[in-house]
Amino acid sequence: MTGRTPAATQGSGPWHPDDGPGRILELITSGRARTRSGIARITGLSRSTVGQRLDALFEAGLVREGAASTSARGRPSRALHLNESAGIVIAVDIGESRTRVAVTDLEARVLADAVEPLALSEGPEALLGRITATVHEVVRDAGAGGRPIAGIGFGLPAPVDYEAGHVLGWSIMTGWDTYDIRAHLRADWPVPILIDNDVNLLTLAEHRRFWSDQRNLLYIKAGTGVGSGMVIDGRVHRGSQGAAGDIGHAHVSGFGDPQCRCGNQGCLESLVGGWALARDLGGGRPGEEGDARSVVEHVRRGDSRAIAALRKAGRVLGESAAYATSLLNPDVIVLGGLLGTTGGHLMAGVREVVYQRSLPxxxxxxxxxxxxxxxxxxxTGAAHLVRDHVLAPATLDSALAAGSSPFPAP
Ligand SMILES: [Zn+2]
Incomplete structure (x- = not known):
């Protein structure tokens, strides 16, 4: 891939008779049609035309057919499935202090993975060099050497310009601003490389695996930092500059205006982020900044001050979540991150305020x-990002029309 990445399409519009094999595959992967007769019924195409479109998918190795079973009407049919082994996905999730590298199949199932203690402060050149070496090791561990690579999905703890594929604006990733990550990786892997904000990947993973029947989902990650992601009408919403969902640095009134690490005052994160709670609880070693992990240690020990602080943080977070609920009208709000998943304390506060403040x-x-x-x-989110892109009907149809294999062999 060179330059900019076109947005992958997710979800179906109305069927059009000129739609190609890509839309047929979408019917199969979405579960809307599992058999030849099911596809013919939804599309209105003749069985022979359905057969032709499927042949293109069989030839590309993208679809496999299960054993024959007899339907209620007595006609034998075979279930159609995405061939999850048609290509592997390289998935990389960079965190503040460690990075996870994995190889998955096209169903986003992990085949092998490794966690490395890589610090962002090492800078892009050194860090990407070490990640590249780890990816080669993990591909070997997965026994996937020589298998076609569908693409690379990359998550970063920073706002990301999704189309250009680089870090944007203020973040904890000092020195990464506008660094060309794709150019670095493309030297080893000339495949689609999709780069996104880490919370968007968590949002995507949550939606695709557990909530794909819901159209609108808000994900809030409450850890050392605070961020959110949105799925609107089945797609991740990134905003104009990739800054959508950055609620951690939106101001919250009425709780004082503590200094935030972004330079502003009174941001949500300066009140409820793990580093802010650790600051309020004190007790850390001098000169050492506390994080979500240190707060959770207090909570797990039954420290009543820490539990009360987390519950109060839930109510403050609930103010922002209630506002987002009024704006977006989500079907589901998912709370993640270390603080969001410890003991239900944060969740209790969020629920209390959202139901109190929002209209019925x-x-x-x-x-x-x-x-x-x-x-x-x-x-998992990084793998879904790649899958959504490479299996998008338009992307797939143009690859198949060009007579090329959908995924290049290494
Ligand atoms: Zn801030």
């Missing part, structure tokens, strides 16, 4: 739930 219409069907992921959510 906005909360009538709203679910507010903790994330169900224990780990690997970022990696």
């Amino acid at each position: 219409l906005a909360t009538r069907q709203l679910q507010i739930v903790p994330t169900r992921y224990k780990s690997h959510a970022g990696i």
Whole structure:
């Protein structure tokens, strides 16, 4: 891929008779049609035309057909599936102090992974060099050497210009601003490279695995920092500059105006972020900044001050979540991050304020739930990012029309 990445399409518009194999595959992967007769029924195409479109997908190795079974009407049919082994995905999730590298199949299932203690302060050249070496090792561990690579999904703890593929504006990733990550990686892997903000990847992972039948989802990550992501009408909403969902640095009134690490005062994160709670609880070693982990240690020990602080933080976070609920009318709010998933204290405060502050219409069907992921959510989101892109009907149809394999062999 060179230059800018076109947005992948997710979800179907109305069927058009000129739609190619890509839309047929979309019917199969979305579960809307699982058999030849199901596809013919939805599309109105003849069985022979359906057969032709499927042949293109079989030839590309993208679809496999299960064993024959007999339907209620007595006609034998075979279930159609995405061939999850048609290509591997390289998924990288860079965190503040460690990075997870994984190889997945096209269903975003992890085949092998590794966690490295890589610090952002090492800078892009050194860090990407070490990540590249780790990726080669993990591909070997997965026994995936020589298999076609569908693409690379990359998550960063910073606002990202999704199309240009680089870090944008203020973030904890000092020195990464506008660094050309794709150019660095493309030297080893000339495949689609998709780069996104880490919370967008968590949002995508949550939606695709657990909530794909819901159109609108708000994800809030409450850890050392605070961020959010949105799925609107089935797609991640990134905003004009990739800054959508950056609620951690939106001002919250009425709770004092403490100094935030972004330079402003009174940001949500300066009140409820893990570093802010650690600051308020004190007790850390002099000169050492506390984080979500240190707060959670207090909570797990049953420290009543820490539990009360987390519950209060939930109510402050609830103010922002209530505002977002009025604006977006989500079907579900998912709470993730270390603080969001510890003991239900933060969740209790968020629920209390959202239901209190929002109009009944906005909360009538709203679910507010903790994330169900224990780990690997970022990696899973990175894999889905690649899958959504490479299997997007327009992308796939142009690859198949050009007679090329959908994924290049290494
Ligand atoms: Zn701030």
